[in-house]
Amino acid sequence: MVLATGGYAYLWQYTSNPPTNTGDGIAIAFRAGAVVSDVEFIQFHPTITTLGDETMLLTETLRGEGAKIINEQGERFAFKYHERGELAPRDVLSRAIYMELMSGHRVYMDLSGIDDFEGKFPGVNDFLRRHGLSKADRVPIYPGAHFTIGGVRVNVRSETSIRRLYAIGEVADTGLHGANRLASNSLLEA
Numbered sequence: 001m002v003l004a005t006g007g008y009a010y011l012w013q014y015t016s017n018p019p020t021n022t023g024d025g026i027a028i029a030f031r032a033g034a035v036v037s038d039v040e041f042i043q044f045h046p047t048i049t050t051l052g053d054e055t056m057l058l059t060e061t062l063r064g065e066g067a068k069i070i071n072e073q074g075e076r077f078a079f080k081y082h083e084r085g086e087l088a089p090r091d092v093l094s095r096a097i098y099m100e101l102m103s104g105h106r107v108y109m110d111l112s113g114i115d116d117f118e119g120k121f122p123g124v125n126d127f128l129r130r131h132g133l134s135k136a137d138r139v140p141i142y143p144g145a146h147f148t149i150g151g152v153r154v155n156v157r158s159e160t161s162i163r164r165l166y167a168i169g170e171v172a173d174t175g176l177h178g179a180n181r182l183a184s185n186s187l188l189e190a
Helices: 024-031 060-064 090-102 122-130
Strands: 042-051 054-057 068-071 107-110 138-140 142-148 151-153
Touching: 024 151, 042 060, 042 090, 042 122, 042 138, 054 122, 054 142, 068 090, 090 107, 090 142
Parallel strands: none
Antiparallel strands: 042 054, 042 142, 068 107, 107 138
């Protein structure tokens, strides 16, 4: 039997995950006696937006192309937390945005500095248009649960501690990532 049920990042208010990622596969394996580890390790993505009833992850590529992260006063506050500002690692930028929000600020992504936004980011452009926005508008952002790092402990063959039970994907804890998953290395684990 193979568990491939995803992680549990949907348990957070802001998440890039579908409603099915509630940790059920991990719970099933745990109740059956499988070893579960590192469940406290969750990667947060710094730039999740929710408009209406729709959520979208705003990729790092936007920031690499010139998007800025600002508060309601227009301040690029990320430099207070890390010398690379908006290009800081995900965990650092997520904490910076969280601290601003906890201080009573609102946080936005300013996309106005991106050349050929509509051509380079048609999916984001369509998402904004569906909600009456464009690249000229400030887009509200929040750090959101993105990737479950912990889960059912497996070996290099995806075997769990229960004979003939395998786990793959986010339901599994391979130990590869450590406490903070790097961006774009999901294929490495596969």
